[in-house]
Amino acid sequence: MIPRRRVTDPRAGWTFVESIIVIGIIIVLSGTVSFSAVRYLEQARIAATRAQISAVSLALHAYYVDTGVYPTEPQGLAALWEKPTLAPVPGGWAGPYVERPVGTDSWGNELSYRRPGPAGLAFEVVSYGADGRPGGEGQDGDISSSGH
Secondary structure (H helix, E strand, O other), X not given: OOOXXXXXXXXXXXXXXXXXXXXXXXXXXXXXXXXXXXXXXXXXXXXXXXXXXXXXXHHHHHHHHXXXXXXXXXXXXXXXXXXXXXXOOOOOOOOOOOOOOOOEOOOOOEOEEEOOOHXXXXXXXXXXXXXXXXXXXXXXXXXXXXXX
16 A cells, blocks of 8 residues: 655645745736836827827818818817817818817827927927926827927
């Protein structure tokens, strides 16, 4: 007959220390994956905001083709969705020029519209990034239709 091991035998099963080591390894691996995922999420937000600004810029150009003018700053980007009621009311408005009202950027901040834009450009559409303030680096940096 084969003798049975007792539960107190150190070779039977996992010890508490081994369990803690395995849990530690799992935590370290999870943390590494989480850190990488957050970095890619921020890159995706920047790319989505750039695409949104490009789409709004295209809509502004279509607005100009129909009306002969760009919306004024007081009319703002809302003029791409609804015909402006503020003077000067454009003739030839054939919108809406966007699929839905121009909302917020990927961080939930309103897009800024300036007319005229910098360096002789007709307009500038800007996202101030994650912090919602001008300037900054990385995810807090400005994203502009003018490329500045």
